[in-house]
Amino acid sequence: MKRLVLFCLLILPVALMARVSLQSATRMEVNASYDSLIDPAMRGVMNQYQYQLSEAVNRTIGTSTRLMTASAPESYLSNLLSDLLLSQANTHSEQPMDVAIINLGGIRAPLKEGPVTVGDIYKIMPFEN
Template sequence: MRYLGINKSIGMLCLSGLLFFSSCHSVYQLASIQSNSVEINSEYDTKQDNAAVAVFAPYKAKVDSIMSPVIGTCEVDMTSGRPESLLSNLVADVLREYANTLPGQKTDLAVINFGGLRSNLPKGDITFGTIYEILPFENSLCLVSLKGTDLISLFSDIAKVGGQGVSNVKLLISAPSNAELIDATVGGEKIDKDKIYTVATIDYLAEGNDGLGSFLKAEKRVCPEGAVLRHIVLDYVKKKTVKSEVITSSLDGRIQIKK
């Protein structure tokens, strides 16, 4: 009981301190936020902690056995970047293709974000690890129904950030310094303002994130269970490999900047 009383007293003292400091108004204000990506690669292997290496060795062997197997071949080096890129075109096309395999589903277009593509796809062997590096997040497919007028608004959102990954779409936007939507087509046709279009995207964007707030105007939103984007891309690579086909992509002018 004695020790219980001491612990209780210490706990009350700590709680009182927390309440005291939380009641004080800070004179500091956030001025700015800066961030950058740091690639963790073999450069850091030159200063290994041998004791830590020994502890993690069994787990590393297990992870390597899962991530190292080759599942396909990439024909060209694929990077991501605005306004369009080989990698973003590939992933957007794969997402739309998968969505159209779902029962009773007809998907008009697909939209992904560059922020979700965290690495490049190099020419040569593709492993499980390669795809996990590109798509590390648990982003899942969402099918969003948008009226034509709201789809135009979504394309305006995309224009403002200088482009995103799209499929079955062609956008003409003005220069990044004054980025605005100039023209847009879906499947080679002008947008019918009264038509309802089905957009294949990821849950993160369907919630209006990454500057694509027009997704919140959705008439309907359906997110099939278990349809994780990473798994969709993995399955696509495996199926291509079974057919002895390589993974490739092309730049087709789906997003152009008016000079």
């Protein structure tokens, strides 16, 4: 009985103070037709940054001697990335680290054989974790 009274004392004031109002909305289709509405001045600014970004992302930083894919329980790629994380952790930490663990789901692309670019690294690990 006490619970029922307590429930009524708590819920009834909230229910009585609640207001319901009618809301309406309309759908607006967003498609490629909006691409033609870009301001030419803004396009110039974007092109400048796009060029700088493309230059940075397409820079070759190494070479892979084999195709590396991520697979469970471990793979060349996951071992390589774990070793790189451990190395960076030891470089930037005051205390030595013993292990680095990487989430297999965070590896989003294979490392292809041949030249490796900055863009390839962002494709493999697009998240900052």
